[in-house]
Amino acid sequence: MATVVDPRAHAHTEVASQWRLMWWSFRxxxxxxxxxxxxxxxxxxxxxxxxxxxxxxxxxxxxxVYHPPQRIHFVDTAEDGSWRLNPxxxxxxxxxxxxTLQQTYVPLEGERIRLDFLGSGEPYTLWGLxxxxxxxxxxxEQGRRFYLFGADRLGRDMLSRTLHGTRISMSIGLxxxxxxxxxxxxxxxxxxxxxxTVDMVxxxxxxxxxxxxxxxxxxxxxxxxxxxxTALQRYFAITLILSLIGWTELARVVRGRFLxxxxxxxVTAATLDGCSEKRLIFxxxxxxxxxxxxxxxxxxxxxxxxxxxxLSFLGLGLQQPIISWGVLLKEAQNIRSIAQAPWLFIxxxxxxxxxxxxxxxxxxxxxxxxxxxxxxR
Amino acid sequence: xxxxxxxxxxxxxxxxxxTEFPLRTGPFRAVDGVSFxxxxxxxxxxxxxxxSGKSVTARSILQIVDQPxxxxxxxxxxxxxRTAKGAGADDTVDLARLNPRSSAIRAIRGRDVAMIFxxxxxxxxxxxxxxxxxxxxxxxxxxxxxxxxxxxTIDLLRQxxxxxxxxxxDRYTFEYSGGMRQRAMIAMALACNPxxxxxxxxxxxxxxxxxxxxxxxxxxxxxxxxxAVMFITHDMGVVAEIAxxxxxxRHGKLVERGDVFAIFERPEHAYTRMLIDAVxxxxxxxxRRLAMRAAKPPGAAVxxxxxxxKVFHLSSGWFGRKRSTLKAVSDLDLRLRAGENLGxxxxxxSGKxxxxxxxxxxxxxxGGTIRYETRSGEAVDLTALDRAALTRIRRExxxxxxxxxxxxxxxxTVQQVIGEPLLVAGLLSGRDLARxxxxxxxxxxxxxxxxERYPHAFSGGQRQRIGIARAIALDPKVIVADEPTSAxxxxxxxxxxxxxxDLQERLDLSFVFISHDIGVIRYFCDRIAVMYKGxxxxxxxxxxxxxxxxxxxxxxxxxxxxxxxxxxxxxxxRHRYVEQA
Numbered sequence: 029m030a031t032v033v034d035p036r037a038h039a040h041t042e043v044a045s046q047w048r049l050m051w052w053s054f055r056x057x058x059x060x061x062x063x064x065x066x067x068x069x070x071x072x073x074x075x076x077x078x079x080x081x082x083x084x085x086x087x088x089x090x091x092x093v094y095h096p097p098q099r100i101h102f103v104d105t106a107e108d109g110s111w112r113l114n115p116x117x118x119x120x121x122x123x124x125x126x127x128t129l130q131q132t133y134v135p136l137e138g139e140r141i142r143l144d145f146l147g148s149g150e151p152y153t154l155w156g157l158x159x160x161x162x163x164x165x166x167x168x169e170q171g172r173r174f175y176l177f178g179a180d181r182l183g184r185d186m187l188s189r190t191l192h193g194t195r196i197s198m199s200i201g202l203x204x205x206x207x208x209x210x211x212x213x214x215x216x217x218x219x220x221x222x223x224x225t226v227d228m229v230x231x232x233x234x235x236x237x238x239x240x241x242x243x244x245x246x247x248x249x250x251x252x253x254x255x256x257x258t259a260l261q262r263y264f265a266i267t268l269i270l271s272l273i274g275w276t277e278l279a280r281v282v283r284g285r286f287l288x289x290x291x292x293x294x295v296t297a298a299t300l301d302g303c304s305e306k307r308l309i310f311x312x313x314x315x316x317x318x319x320x321x322x323x324x325x326x327x328x329x330x331x332x333x334x335x336x337x338x339l340s341f342l343g344l345g346l347q348q349p350i351i352s353w354g355v356l357l358k359e360a361q362n363i364r365s366i367a368q369a370p371w372l373f374i375x376x377x378x379x380x381x382x383x384x385x386x387x388x389x390x391x392x393x394x395x396x397x398x399x400x401x402x403x404x405r
Numbered sequence: 406x407x408x409x410x411x412x413x414x415x416x417x418x419x420x421x422x423x424t425e426f427p428l429r430t431g432p433f434r435a436v437d438g439v440s441f442x443x444x445x446x447x448x449x450x451x452x453x454x455x456x457s458g459k460s461v462t463a464r465s466i467l468q469i470v471d472q473p474x475x476x477x478x479x480x481x482x483x484x485x486x487r488t489a490k491g492a493g494a495d496d497t498v499d500l501a502r503l504n505p506r507s508s509a510i511r512a513i514r515g516r517d518v519a520m521i522f523x524x525x526x527x528x529x530x531x532x533x534x535x536x537x538x539x540x541x542x543x544x545x546x547x548x549x550x551x552x553x554x555x556x557x558t559i560d561l562l563r564q565x566x567x568x569x570x571x572x573x574x575d576r577y578t579f580e581y582s583g584g585m586r587q588r589a590m591i592a593m594a595l596a597c598n599p600x601x602x603x604x605x606x607x608x609x610x611x612x613x614x615x616x617x618x619x620x621x622x623x624x625x626x627x628x629x630x631x632x633a634v635m636f637i638t639h640d641m642g643v644v645a646e647i648a649x650x651x652x653x654x655r656h657g658k659l660v661e662r663g664d665v666f667a668i669f670e671r672p673e674h675a676y677t678r679m680l681i682d683a684v685x686x687x688x689x690x691x692x693r694r695l696a697m698r699a700a701k702p703p704g705a706a707v708x709x710x711x712x713x714x715k716v717f718h719l720s721s722g723w724f725g726r727k728r729s730t731l732k733a734v735s736d737l738d739l740r741l742r743a744g745e746n747l748g749x750x751x752x753x754x755s756g757k758x759x760x761x762x763x764x765x766x767x768x769x770x771x772g773g774t775i776r777y778e779t780r781s782g783e784a785v786d787l788t789a790l791d792r793a794a795l796t797r798i799r800r801e802x803x804x805x806x807x808x809x810x811x812x813x814x815x816x817x818t819v820q821q822v823i824g825e826p827l828l829v830a831g832l833l834s835g836r837d838l839a840r841x842x843x844x845x846x847x848x849x850x851x852x853x854x855x856x857e858r859y860p861h862a863f864s865g866g867q868r869q870r871i872g873i874a875r876a877i878a879l880d881p882k883v884i885v886a887d888e889p890t891s892a893x894x895x896x897x898x899x900x901x902x903x904x905x906x907d908l909q910e911r912l913d914l915s916f917v918f919i920s921h922d923i924g925v926i927r928y929f930c931d932r933i934a935v936m937y938k939g940x941x942x943x944x945x946x947x948x949x950x951x952x953x954x955x956x957x958x959x960x961x962x963x964x965x966x967x968x969x970x971x972x973x974x975x976x977x978x979r980h981r982y983v984e985q986a
C-alpha cells in the first residue's frame with residue numbers, strides 16, 4: 029500500500045536540483061563546453077587586461093611603425109650547443125630603401141630579445157586601485173619591445189591593444205544586454221501576463237522597432253551625441269543606443285514563456301493557493317523561465333558585440349583613445365593596411381571567435397534549459 | 406467469439422527480445438527477454454502499466470525505437486510465406502538483423518507490418534490532405550498511378566467508415582475529429598494490406614463511445630483481411646473486449662502469457678491478479694463509501710449551481726472584429742450536498758472541466774449563480790464575489806488537478822509546494838510550517854522526510870498524493886477534483902480513490918468529481934451528473950443511473966464502456982446517440 033518503499037532509494041535524486049540537471053545536460057554538449065571555456069577566458073582577459081598585455085596600449089614608438097609580428101620561441105639554444113627553456117623572439121631592424129624610401133624589417137642575425145614570464149614590466153594600476161608591475165610576459169631587458177601581433181601605424185603593440193579592446197567590447201555586450209533585459213523583461217512580461225489589448229499594443233510596438241533599419245538609426249543616434257562628451261559618457265550612450273534596439277527579441281522570448289506558463293496547471297494552482305499577482309510572477313513563473321532567459325541573454329551578447337564593432341568601424345561608435353575591437357578594426361579600413369599590414373585584422377579574428385563562442389554557449393544553454401523535458405517523465 | 410480462424414503456425418515470432426537505453430548510470434533494459442508469437446486472424450493484447458516497456462517492444466519490431474535506444478539481443482522472425490499475401494515470397498526474415506535504415510526494413514514497414522499510434526493528431530501531417538498522406542503510402546509500396554492511388558484511398562476511407570469519402574479525401578487533418586483521425590490512421594495502415602497490424606494504445610486518447618467504434622472497426626477489418634493484430638493497451642476492459650491472447654508485461658519483462666479466458670479467470674502471476682482485481686474493483690461501488698454513508702448520510706446543500714453559463718468569445722477575421730462564440734456550459738443546474746461525492750461524467754468537450762473551473766472562478770462564469778454555504782454558515786454567491794472574498798472562499802473550496810506532472814511547480818520542493826497556501830494565507834511559517842507539511846504528507850501516505858525533494862523524484866501516483874496534500878492543507882470543505890485519476894495506472898487509481906475517501910471521513914469533505922471514466926465514478930461517487938454539450942442530461946444516484954439510465958445519451962455512453970470480462974463481450978447491444986434536431 030505505502031508507495032514509497034525505501035526513502036534511501038531516493039537519496040541520490042533529492043540533491044539533483046534544477047541547476048544540477050541543467051549542468052548535466054549542458055556537459056554533454058561538446059561545442060557549448062568549448063564555447064564556455066573561450067568565453068571564460070575572454071572575460072578573464074577583459075578583467076585583467078593590464079596583466080596580460082605586455083605594454084601600455086597607448087605607448088607609441090615611431091621606429092616600429094608597422095612592425096611585423098614576431099614568432100615566439102621557447103627553447104633558447106646557445107652557440108655552444110647547450111639549450112635552456114627561455115622564451116625569446118627574433119630582433120628586427122628597420123631598413124629604408126634609399127631610392128624608393130620603402131621600409132622593410134630585416135631580422136638581425138643572432139640578436140634575440142629574451143622574455144620573462146611574470147616579470148616586472150611597465151607599472152600600471154589595476155582597476156585604478158592596485159599599483160602593480162607584474163605582467164604575464166615582459167622583455168628581460170627593460171625598454172625593449174616585442175610585437176607578437178605586430179604594431180600599428182604609430183608603432184603601438186597590437187597585442188596589448190587587442191587585449192585591452194577585449195575589455196570594452198566584451199563589457200559593452202554585457203552592459204547593453206543588461207539594459208535590454210530590463211526593458212525586455214518588463215515589457216515582455218506585461219505583454220505576456222496580461223494579454224489582450226496591452227499585449228496587442230506592445231507587440232505592435234516591437235514590430236515597429238524591429239522594422240526600423242538598424243544601421244541608419246544607430247548612425248543617426250550616434251551622430252547626435254554631443255561632440256564634447258567624454259569617452260566614458262560616449263561609452264554609456266552607445267550601450268544605451270544598442271540596447272534600445274536589442275530589447276525586442278528578449279521581450280518576445282519572455283512574452284512567449286509567460287503565455288505558455290500562464291495556462292500551466294501549477295500556475296492555476298498557485299492562483300488558487302491565494303498568491304498575489306506579484307508572488308505569482310516572481311515566485312512561481314520567473315524561476316521557471318530563468319534558464320530560458322539566461323540562454324537568450326547569452327545569444328543576445330554577440331549581437332551587441334557585433335553592433336558595437338560595426339558602429340565603431342564606421343567611426344560613429346566609440347572614439348580614440350578608448351580601445352575596442354571595432355575601434356581597432358577602423359585602422360584596417362584602407363587598402364594599404366590589407367596589403368602591408370594584414371595583422372591589423374587580428375581584432376576581427378577575436379570578434380569572430382567571441383561571437384561564435386557565445387553562440388555555442390547560448391545554444392548549449394538553451395538545450396539544457398529544460399532538463400525536465402527529458403528526465404521528468 | 407471463438408470462431409476465429411486459428412492457424413497453428415505463427416506469422417511473427419519474437420524471441421528473447423532485449424532493447425536497451427544507455428543512461429548516465431549505465432544501460433537501462435526497457436525490454437528484457439520478451440518472447441511471443443502473432444497468428445494470422447488473431448489478436449494479441451500486450452498489457453502493462455506505464456513504463457512496462459510495451460510500446461518499446463512494439464517499436465523494436467519495426468526498428469523505430471527512439472534514439473538512443475537500440476536492440477541488443479533477440480530475434481524477430483517474420484514468416485512471410487505463411488501470410489496471405491506473402492505466398493511465393495521466399496522465406497523467413499529476421500527483422501532484428503536488418504539495419505534500421507536499410508531499404509529492406511523500409512519495404513517491410515507498412516507493407517507487411519503496419520503500425521498505428523496513440524496520438525492521431527501528431528502522427529498525421531497537418532499540411533497535407535488526408536488523401537495525400539494515404540495515397541503516399543500506397544504509391545511508395547505499390548508504385549501505382551496517381552489516379553489508381555486516389556481510387557484506392559477513397560475505397561480505404563469507405564472501409565474505415567468515414568462518411569462521404571469522396572470529399573473527405575481532400576480535407577486536412579485539423580478538419581477531422583479525434584475519432585476520424587484515428588480512422589484515417591487505420592486507413593493509412595491498411596493501405597498496403599499488411600499481414601500484421603501493430604496498434605499502440607490507439608484508443609487511449611479517444612472518448613469511450615469513439616473507442617468502442619474504433620475497436621469494432623479494427624475487429625471487423627481483422628476478420629475481413631485476416632490480419633494478425635498486436636494491440637497494446639493499459640486498459641483491461643479493452644483487453645477483455647478484443648483479445649484472443651494476452652501478454653502481461655512489467656518492468657520490461659514478460660510476466661504472464663496465455664489465452665484471454667485463462668488470464669482473466671485463472672491468472673497465475675500475482676501481478677496479473679492485482680491488475681484484474683484493480684479493474685474489477687472499479688466496476689462496483691466502494692464498500693467503504695457505502696459504510697460511510699450509512700453511518701452519516703449527506704446533509705444539506707453546500708453548493709447550489711443555478712443556470713450557470715459560460716461563453717467563450719473566439720475572435721476571428723481581420724483584427725478580431727468578427728466575433729464568434731462557443732457555449733461551453735449553458736443553463737446548468739447542479740447541487741452538491743455536504744459529505745457527498747458528486748460525479749460529473751461526460752465526453753471530451755462536454756464542458757465538465759469548464760464547470761469545475763467556473764466553480765472556483767478560474768474561469769469567469771458568464772451567467773447564473775453559484776450559491777455556497779461558507780464554514781461560518783452564511784450563504785454567498787460565488788459569481789459575485791470580489792477579489793478579497795474570493796481568496797477567502799478559495800481556502801474552503803480547493804482543487805485537485807488531472808496532470809500530476811504539470812500541476813506541481815518543478816522548481817519548488819515538495820515542502821514549498823504544499824506549504825504555499827499556508828504561507829500565503831499567513832497561517833504558518835518556519836518550523837511550524839515544516840511540521841504541518843510533514844503531517845499532511847503522512848496523511849496522504851508519503852513519508853514526511855520526502856518534503857525536501859523536488860517533484861520530479863516522484864512517480865505519477867506519488868505526485869498526485871502531493872497535489873492532494875496541497876488541496877487539504879487549508880482544511881477545506883469542498884474539493885473539486887478534475888480527472889484526478891485518469892493520468893494514473895489502474896493499480897494506483899483505487900489507492901488514490903481510497904485515500905480520498907479516507908480523507909473525506911477524517912476531514913468532513915465533499916467532492917465534485919469530474920471524470921470520463923464510469924468505473925471510477927461508480928466506485929467513488931454517490932450521485933452522478935451526466936454532461937452532454939454543456940448541459941446536464943441526467944442526474945441521480947450512481948447505481949440507479951448506471952443500472953437504468955433514463956436519457957438516451959446516458960444509455961449510449963454506458964453501452965460503450967468496455968466490460969472487464971471476456972465472457973460478456975459483444976453481448977451488450979451498442980447504440981450510438983443521435984441528437985434530435
